[in-house]
Amino acid sequence: MTPRIKHLSLFSIMMMLLIMVGLIQSWNVALTILNLCLISAIMTLGVNIQWGYAGLFNAGVMGFTALGGLAAILVSVPPVPEAWQAGGSRTILGLCFGGISIGIAVVTWLKTANWGKKRYWLTGAVVAAGYAVMRVTVDPGIAAIEAVEPAKTGFLGGFGLPILFSWLVGGAFAAGAAWVVGKIALGLRSDYLAIATLGISEIIIYFLKNEDWLTRGVKNVNGLARPVPYEIDLQSAVWVQTWAERLGIPVIEASSIVVKLSYAALFLSVLLVVFWLSETALKSPWGRMMRAIRDNEIAASAMGKDITWRHLQVFVLGSAVIGIAGAMLTTLDGQFTPASYQPLRFTFLIWVMVIVGGSGNNLGSVIGGFVIWFFWIEAEPIGLALMDLITAGMDTDSALRHHLMENAAHMRLMTMGLVLLLALRFAPQGLIPEGKR
Amino acid sequence: MTDFLNVLALLSNFAIVPGLAYGSQLALGALGVTLVYGVLRFSNFAHGETMSFGAMATILVTWALQARGISLGPLPTALLALPVGIAITIGLCLVTDRLVYRYYRQEKTQPVTYLIVSVGLMFLLGGLIRFIIGPNDQVFNDGTRFILKAGTFKAMTGLDQGLAIKTSQSITVVTAVIIVCVLFWFLNKTRAGKSMRAYSDNEDLALLSGINPERVVMVTWIITGALACIAGTLYGLDKSYKPFTFLQLLLPIFASAIVGGIGNPFGAIAGGFVIAFSELFVTFAYKKVLAYLLPSGFAPDGLVQLLSTDYKFAVSFMILVIVLLIKPTGLFSGRTL
Incomplete structure (x- = not known):
């Protein structure tokens, strides 16, 4: 079987699975799964850029995804003038102070390289003073902002721009965070990057949950503007009505199918662009250099390649792609809920996708994203049915049966862990191996 | 003077006493991470869940004991259940090593592959734990709650500020001291401990002098399992047992190990x-x-x-960042690759 036929058959099997869901469950469910498959595929491409091209382990995918979500609200939500009036300028000023003091601290640190122990104290003092000034300026501002109708707003809002812009902004946010993390942790032992990204992603989530003035925290931001039409408007449109009539489905269902299809078209175009860019990059001299660095760092640095800088480059690029996907996800959800960011769903599952799909191969990443997301969703009904079957022989009110049924949801976690371990052990190449070039 | 004493009591009550207990728990956790790093040469992301698993095993045994009406009087019953929990956790570590890690050791794979494998194991264990005990909060601390109550302290000293010491806090500190002493005695005085240190220092030289690597690895997992179970149980006794907290504990534990110098047991403490x-x-x-x-x-x-307080985990991250920027080998110069 040539690779081309294998790829084609893998993708057609995937499509058939989705069509089966459409026929058995409903087309709405099938399209929901498809949309999330597309987003997962983009995230997987981002992680693949880091892991497959350069061998960098990013344990903080969740954090970069959440930054994309933050971009979605900052770009699309209309500004809240009362909040800006109450404490906006004060808060921004304080944040500027914070930024300036970080700048001064960095300069102090760099300029005092041979001052011995004094260097630490001086930089520490600059940081402490800057922090104090920032807190004194910011705190009343934040309190004032959060006091503005806390039940409805209580935050600064965004810029009221079309939400599509946020996809780029989300990429930029994630890239910025990745640059900082990479600057600190790259060039040291490989484990440090994993630990640092794990840390930063947890902190990003804490930040989003607690900084109500920026994100409304756990009060969530609902009703984000959409890049596609609303169901209500579609239901009164003539073409949707005739179309629904011809297919023999209710208008309400038809309208939601149209909405999901438009999302799918948007996501698919982003996926194609990202895919094309990553493939081109991989085939270019830059891609060859990245793989050379991955396979033998010592030889590559002997050839004059700056490994740390190249790692930073690829880490920032990969994170930007993850950030874009994060913004797309929030766009699709139409709401921003910081509490929904779970490492399991956003870090670990993406890793399973990359490993199962085939690390180092972009096509593999895409199929990995599709397959794993599909089974992640469908594992729940399958798992419940399985548990039902296993416990069928037990008494209906047996405590063990009750316990097993109640905790069947956690089977997904175990199954995915098992899938990852088995894939790493028995098929480390994944569904579509990287192959020789 | 009274003001100063009041400040001292206040700080002790809210920072120093809890800090001693929390620090002991972190130290025990970080010791496990550091030992695995020293001998097996990878950062074990599954360590948090191993701790959680150990605590869960202890809780299940505690419940069984409580159901039979056995208790330790003023001390928590969990102490009686701890040896069984340790045995179960050691069993888990040995089984996972045999089924998962041994293959990669024989293949001599890169450390980063180990890392991913340990992440996979982390989620497998996390699912197993939630499947067995459920995701909810479990309180299993019985016996006397306080050895020193705030009111008693106030009456004793006549200060405005009270100082309360929980039984679980004192048990944590005492246990940690005992465990650390035993561990250092083991590493420095016994044959198995010395071979472990030799293997960690220089693998090839250790192999040449006839040390059996599989045995060293086995001993390491036994110690790691015991440490993880004790750390997890003490943390659960002190706060309460909730499966998801152990993922968050991973960051402070790694930070502790790295700040002290990863691979260096003294540094971990x-x-x-x-x-x-x-x-x-x-x-x-x-x-x-x-x-x-x-x-x-x-x-x-x-x-x-x-x-x-919401940002308390950010503190360990900031310290981690400072250490990585200024002295990546840690305070006590652990190993670097």
């Missing part, structure tokens, strides 16, 4: 206390302290908190 105390002192509200120390009328209105 020091790192644990550094992290614990900075976490508590940075998120401590200094309002009352200042009210005592400043002349009356100057007392601040706000809480005077450097960082809100």
